[in-house]
Amino acid sequence: MNRYLFLPAAAALLLVPVGLTAQQQRSDALLQELDRTTTFSDPSISPDGRWITWTQTDPSGGKRSYLLNRSETGAKPMAIEPTGAQSKTACSGFAWSKDSTRLAFFASTPSHDQIFIMDVATGKYRKIADLNGYARDIRWSPDDTHLAFLYAQGGGGGGPLEAEPAAVGEIGSAIHNQRLTLVDARSGGSLKPVSPANLNIYEYDWGPDGKQFAAIAAPGPADNNWWIAKLYRVDIASGQMRVIFTPDKEQQIAVPRWSPDGTRIALIDGLMSDEGFTGGDVFLVNPAGGAAHDITAGAKMSASWLMWKNNHELLLSEDVDGGSAIAVLPASGGQMQTLWQGPNVLHAEGNYPNLAFAADAHTAIAIQSTWQHPPEVWAGQAGAWEQITHVNAGQQPHWGKAESIHWTSGGLTIQGWLLYPEHFNPNQRYPMVVEVHGGPANQRASAWPSSNFDMSVLAGLGYFVLFPNPRGSYGQGEAFTRANVKDFGGGDLRDILAGLDTATAKVPVDTNRIGITGWSYGGYMTMWTVTQTHRFRAAVAGAGIADWLSYYGENSIDEWMIPYFGASVYNDPAVYAKSSPINFIKNVKTPTLVIVGERDGECPAPQSFEFWHALETLGIPTKLVVYAGEGHGFHDQKDRLDRMRRMLAWFDQYLGTR
Secondary structure (H helix, E strand, O other), X not given: OOOOOOOOHHXXXXXXXXXXXXXXXXHHHHHHHHOOOOEEEEEEEOXXXXXXXXXXXXXXXXXXXXXXXXXOOOOOOEEOOOOOOOOOOEEEEEEEOOOXXXXXXXXXXXXXEEEEEEEOOOOEEEEEEEEOEEEEEEEEOOOOOEEEEEEEEOOOOOOOOOOOOOOOOOOOOOOOOOEEEEEEOOOOOOOEEOOOOOEEEEEEEEOOOOOEEEEEEEEOOHHHHHHHOEEEEEEOOOOOEEEEEOOOOOOEEEEEEEOOOOOOEEXXXXXXXXXXXXXXXXXEEOOOOOOOEEOOOOOOOEEEEEEEOOOOEEEEEEEEOOEXXXXXXEXXXXXXXXXXXXXXXXXXXXXXXXXXXXXXXXXXXXXXXXOOOOOEEEEEEOOEEEEOOOOOXXXXXXXXXXXXXXXXXXXXXXXXXXXXXXXXXXXXXXXXXXXXXXXXXXXXXXXXXXXXXXXXXXXXXOOEEXXXXXXXXXXXXXXXXXXXXXXXXXXXXHHHHHHHHHHHHHOOEEEEEEEEEEEOHHHHHHHHHHHHOOOOOEEEEEOOOOOHHHHHHHOOOHHHHHHHHOOOOOOOHHHHHOOOHHHHHHHOOOOEEEEEEOOOOOOOHHHHHHHHHHHHHHOOOEEEEEEOOOOOOOOOHHHHHHHHHHHHHHHHHHOOOO
């Protein structure tokens, strides 16, 4: 999971190069203003709904976590600062005891991690464990006597978005699996591994009897094998694990949740391109094993999280039509009751969670933002939120309205977001940039922009920006998410071009000044698109893929490719070749900037070198920028700012906001 840092305004100003054009000065001012935004993470709420916590990251990169008693009128947030911990301690992973009296969490110091328990009534802290490795996902036992967590002893963890270590020595010899681990919440002390060392546990849930777990697991290495994980039942006393559900080879599973009466396990099953970016249908599994039952088959949404409200109903968060919703689902299937729906995304788990529910499945804490409203913490009944923080009250949007638009393509209804320029004048013609999201199993929704590869900034510089959610995206049902299997660059590109037609017919765009960009899958689609059409006059390909055949042997997560391509590259090279930009490279006429992190394991730098080298050889205007030490997700703020500056300057050079 990425944790991005922000520089204060004064520091950001030191990075501004001299001799900037007026447009570059405007873009730098906008980027610096966005970097003054305080961000939020790690929301939690006590089962009784009385207490909430969250973490704030200020513009200097400093983090601080807070606890607030919602039931006390006029109460002020209290900083969570465990006694005995080192200074500069970052707290995360907050988990509440079932009786709502104690808060467990990780405290990360420069040297190691610790587990603390806080008595919220007295404010007293108790350290119960020191850790040497990567740990996450604390959960209390049903009787509040033990804590379980995932622990890779001696491992670094972090996932495939992080920078890959140097590939030297015997490759693949060091595997640090996350194991289910217990510690006594009353006395602390020794840690008890429950699951075997040869399996990596990705997600889990306590059985209601406190004697077993439901766990999603696969042999290591963890980053690669999530795509072949199965559902296990784990006996705590013996450590024995038994497979109770194996998903279809083209689908992945996430968010296992045991029903209160112990008779069923609910989970999300679907085609997912990235661990932690969950979407699919809701299935019910018998803990004794056997067939699974899809209770949302055909629903035009992608479930992203769930919890049992009672033995007969589940609470879901869903990606829906470019936004999200919270709904109650009968365990028997059938009509869902929507409690809230909005243009932004609310996910309770996975990467960047921003939602948590109390035991009543109706009271919640949420971190919300849209293009028109900067991030803040909200809490209360779902659909009737009350704003808790006002830290970003001084932030103002520097772009025009955001409009959800729809179009048809190949018999499908496609949704996208059209962001208008600031100070839009209907009598003026504007350039446009299309940004294709990563994934492809993901979606673009409304959110306050950042300086982290977000083309929303261009709308503050005189551009229209189109964010399409083509086939392969979440939000339109599982059949829609699967619609690009064995067809990368086919129907999805037709969807994007049809969306461009719809947008340019709707608003005054200069069709001679249109660009395209994206990161990861979006970077691939950028490389592919410029080999297939000359409609785009400038392109920026971020962490793209030039050749699926060579990529298969270079990346660190090749298991994700088999569900999408149907076979390994060694068994069916043709299906990979037909979607590889390098095989059509002589068609390119579009000036293309290529950007990548040096240590990217998901989309390795050689793919960007290959594409850039071909364009340079063919005489197409191009540049390649490789950022030292960065992975798939950039951490260093100076790199992120430099990346955005180069992109904005590239589009201005070839599209110009004249």
